[in-house]
Amino acid sequence: MEKENRECILAQYTIRSKQEYIFRSNRLTEIMGASANITESWNCLFEQAKSLGKKIRRVEDTKKFDIQEVTKAFEEHSLHMVELFQGGGNVTVLYDSISSYIDVNKVFSSYLLRSYPGMIPMAVCCRYTGNYQEDYRTLMQEAEKEKNRMVSGQSQFILPFSMMDRNTFQPYAHVIEYEKEQLRLTEESYAKRVQGKKIASKEPQAKVLDHLITEKNEESLLAVVHADGNNMGIKIAKMLEGLTDYSSCITKMRQFTGDTANAFVTQGLEALCECRKRLEKSKEGRYGKQAFYFRRIISDGDDITFVCNARFAMEYVQAYLKAVQKYRERNHSEWTYSSCAGICIFHSHYPFARAYSMAEQACDHAKEKVHGSIGQPIEESWVDFHYIHSGLGGDLSGIRKRQGTEKCIARPWRIGGDESDFHSFRKLQKLYEVLLEYGVSRSDIKTIGSEYENGAVYGRQELIRIYGHHKGLQKRLKEEYPQEEVLQRMLYDLAEVYDLWFKEGR
Numbered sequence: 001m002e003k004e005n006r007e008c009i010l011a012q013y014t015i016r017s018k019q020e021y022i023f024r025s026n027r028l029t030e031i032m033g034a035s036a037n038i039t040e041s042w043n044c045l046f047e048q049a050k051s052l053g054k055k056i057r058r059v060e061d062t063k064k065f066d067i068q069e070v071t072k073a074f075e076e077h078s079l080h081m082v083e084l085f086q087g088g089g090n091v092t093v094l095y096d097s098i099s100s101y102i103d104v105n106k107v108f109s110s111y112l113l114r115s116y117p118g119m120i121p122m123a124v125c126c127r128y129t130g131n132y133q134e135d136y137r138t139l140m141q142e143a144e145k146e147k148n149r150m151v152s153g154q155s156q157f158i159l160p161f162s163m164m165d166r167n168t169f170q171p172y173a174h175v176i177e178y179e180k181e182q183l184r185l186t187e188e189s190y191a192k193r194v195q196g197k198k199i200a201s202k203e204p205q206a207k208v209l210d211h212l213i214t215e216k217n218e219e220s221l222l223a224v225v226h227a228d229g230n231n232m233g234i235k236i237a238k239m240l241e242g243l244t245d246y247s248s249c250i251t252k253m254r255q256f257t258g259d260t261a262n263a264f265v266t267q268g269l270e271a272l273c274e275c276r277k278r279l280e281k282s283k284e285g286r287y288g289k290q291a292f293y294f295r296r297i298i299s300d301g302d303d304i305t306f307v308c309n310a311r312f313a314m315e316y317v318q319a320y321l322k323a324v325q326k327y328r329e330r331n332h333s334e335w336t337y338s339s340c341a342g343i344c345i346f347h348s349h350y351p352f353a354r355a356y357s358m359a360e361q362a363c364d365h366a367k368e369k370v371h372g373s374i375g376q377p378i379e380e381s382w383v384d385f386h387y388i389h390s391g392l393g394g395d396l397s398g399i400r401k402r403q404g405t406e407k408c409i410a411r412p413w414r415i416g417g418d419e420s421d422f423h424s425f426r427k428l429q430k431l432y433e434v435l436l437e438y439g440v441s442r443s444d445i446k447t448i449g450s451e452y453e454n455g456a457v458y459g460r461q462e463l464i465r466i467y468g469h470h471k472g473l474q475k476r477l478k479e480e481y482p483q484e485e486v487l488q489r490m491l492y493d494l495a496e497v498y499d500l501w502f503k504e505g506r
Contacts, residue, residue, distance in 0.1 A: 008074060008128035009095040010135050012143060015041060016120040016150065018089060019360075023353035024118070024168055028295065028307070030189055031352065033196030035298050037116050040195075042091045044115070046083065048107040054080040054100060063258070065250035067130075070094065084250050087257040087301050088232075092139075094128065101125055118168070118188035122146055132249040133240065165189070220348040221500070223313035226359040227320060227341040229264055229302025230370045231377040235335055256335065257301070263327040263337045265299045271323030272296075272306070275316050287311075297356075302339065305356065310345045314383075314501045317341050318425070321381035321415045336379050340366040340412075343385035345500070350388060358386045361396035366412040369423075383425070384412035387496055408452055410489035422486055431490055432502045434480060438470045442503055449495025452488055459488050 015021070015038050022034040046056050055078060057070075065084070073079035074096035081100060084092040095101045105123055112119055124142040129135055163172045163184065170186040176193075177183070185193060239256060243249050272294055279292045287309075294308040294316055308316050324339045342362025346355040366382040386396055400406040413425035421427065435445060444466050452459025467474040481487040494502065 009098050009101045009125050010128050011093045011101055011125040012090055012139055013123050014090045016122050023356050026352045029196035030192040032199050033192035036195045045108050048111050049104045057082045059083050063254055065247055067246035085253045085257045089300055116191050131244045132246045133244050221310035222348050223310040223343050223345050224307050224355045224359045225343050226305045226363045227339045228363055230338045232302055234377050259333055260302055264302045267323055268320050271319045275319035279312055311500050313343050317383055318415050325416055338379040338381050341383045345387045362386050381415040382412045408492045410493045428490055438473045445498055446495050448491045452492050
């Protein structure tokens with residue numbers, strides 16, 4: 001038993017149901033706070049380990065990993081745990097023994113329960129054998145088993161006479177003053193709000209969703225954008241191909257996760273900030289300054305979610321996706337990156353969690369264009385969008401079927417690359433420019449969209465009517481867009497976001 005306790009342990013930590021935890025609230029302050037709480041949780045893990053007297057080592061202490069040096073430090077009791085790398089919302093740790101792993105888990109779990117109620121941590125481990133590929137495979141098998149064993153977390157139970165939050169079924173524990181009224185909060189909401197307030201104090205624009213609208217009381221259209229990197233698992237498998245020793249594999253993983261965070265988060269956010277500056281300059285005086293703000297919600301590894309004014313959502317998305325695509329060229333990176341995005345357009349009073357779910361599903365639809373390919377993975381950026389016109393429930397595919405729009409849309413759209421391709425968003429912009437050149441009115445474009453929704457034949461009749469009023473238009477469109485069905489689908493997409501991204505976007 002004594003010998004077993006001295007065996008090194010490979011462990012992985014994650015937070016289960018992250019999206020549910022973050023978007024259980026519809027208040028932006030709490031959403032931001034929840035995301036920050038999850039990000040902070042790994043710092044809490046190592047801080048709690050230090051409180052036990054454990055000697056730790058983080059990734060930033062040394063980029064190069066030497067397993068022989070680490071195991072020697074374990075044997076000499078000068079080190080108890082090493083952070084191997086962070087990625088995909090997880091942190092992977094090597095412990096000197098099973099007893100250290102258990103001791104740290106006890107204090108870490110207790111701390112999260114007290115400080116971040118509602119957050120559900122998960123930890124799995126396996127015995128260290130020296131073969132990283134085999135050990136990590138075993139660890140992933142343990143993680144899959146644990147996910148199936150775990151039940152949904154319920155941090156608090158209530159008595160029949162307690163007042164409760166009807167969304168989370170948790171008891172109210174705090175009453176605060178908010179906009180001259182009393183606001184009741186659960187322990188979970190309060191912990192999120194405290195963190196969110198800290199963020200808002202540093203960034204004045206991070207207030208409430210309604211501050212992002214172009215003109216209060218007149219328009220309240222927002223967009224939530226979710227973007228996710230392509231082929232990340234394939235990159236890791238190829239990168240570690242033929243490697244089994246911990247020193248080589250962990251050093252490579254640290255380089256990759258650091259480079260990934262730089263590409264998708266650091267330079268991605270820089271591109272969004274540059275886009276905001278361009279928008280402020282080009283549209284100065286047309287909108288209030290708050291209209292150009294974007295609010296980052298999640299940024300972790302190759303994953304980012306942000307909220308912005310719906311008018312400028314596509315501008316921001318294009319800036320972000322192009323920055324990710326150009327990362328290797330600008331930084332001489334070993335890896336080529338690309339990302340796909342989903343946009344959900346909604347009114348500020350609409351449930352935020354629901355809007356995020358639609359954006360996430362739209363991103364999944366966009367990623368279908370880069371998945372399932374034979375041979376080399378496709379490194380392209382695609383975007384899909386969903387405009388919430390009604391309160392229809394269900395998944396995105398089901399909503400499109402019930403609304404009759406599934407066969408009308410041309411999306412997803414490819415960002416960058418060959419602009420002559422009919423899947424390129426630039427081709428849709430070109431269609432707008434042609435219609436503008438021939439003086440086709442907004443009313444006619446919107447009518448084509450609504451008629452096409454009733455059936456292809458109705459859309460075609462409307463298009464023929466418009467041809468009759470604009471000499472030369474039919475010939476020009478047939479030259480530019482020879483496939484009529486493709487043209488009609490493009491016209492439908494154009495009509496849906498015409499007022500947001502085209503006519504008013506100019």
